[in-house]
Amino acid sequence: DTGVSQNPRHKITKRGQNVTFRCDPISEHNRLYWYRQTLGQGPEFLTYFQNEAQLEKSRLLSDRFSAERPKGSFSTLEIQRTEQGDSAMYLCASSPGRVPRETQYFGPGTRLLVL
């Protein structure tokens, strides 16, 4: 399967714990995006990478959230000191990076439940 993959698919954690999610984009894609989606809502943008550079961050991305893409390939999203409000689906997407605002290819998401 050469699509976007995300791990884990599901995560249950206790409030206050740290969690880390991984995204592997389509191999030749330069751009990688993280979104958060809560029930009944559309995806909301969190952050975006062009290769290894983090170019944009949403106001939704509090200090407890950090994302990296160390070698311009896979990316990790870490949430520290999780809160119940962090419960959501975390979606990763990638795009080739040939033109701006192009089609994005989404992974299956990581569903987080904070107890």
Add this chain to the structure above:
Amino acid sequence: SQQGEEDPQALSIQEGENATMNCSYKTSINNLQWYRQNSGRGLVHLILIRSNEREKHSGRLRVTLDTSKKSSSLLITASRAADTASYFCATDAVSGGNTPLVFGKGTRLSVIA
């Protein structure tokens, strides 16, 4: 914040009928995209229409764009049970740079066999 707003929020039709979903947005755009999401899964890109296009077709999908009204519609013809999903419009802003896509809240389509 979510720029696009889909209408209706939910739609239930019989197999074989056509389904029409609408999307309204607030700011000028470069293009508008429609995505589908099956329950609890990632999003799948359906179609992209550029701001200088008025209509686009892809298989059983027909998308229109009216930039003067800041609205778009997605028509699915001869619907099938497998079309049951949530449908989202996504827009970018002309403000430029690396503006990410902004999604609406979606229309939940149920196609009853």
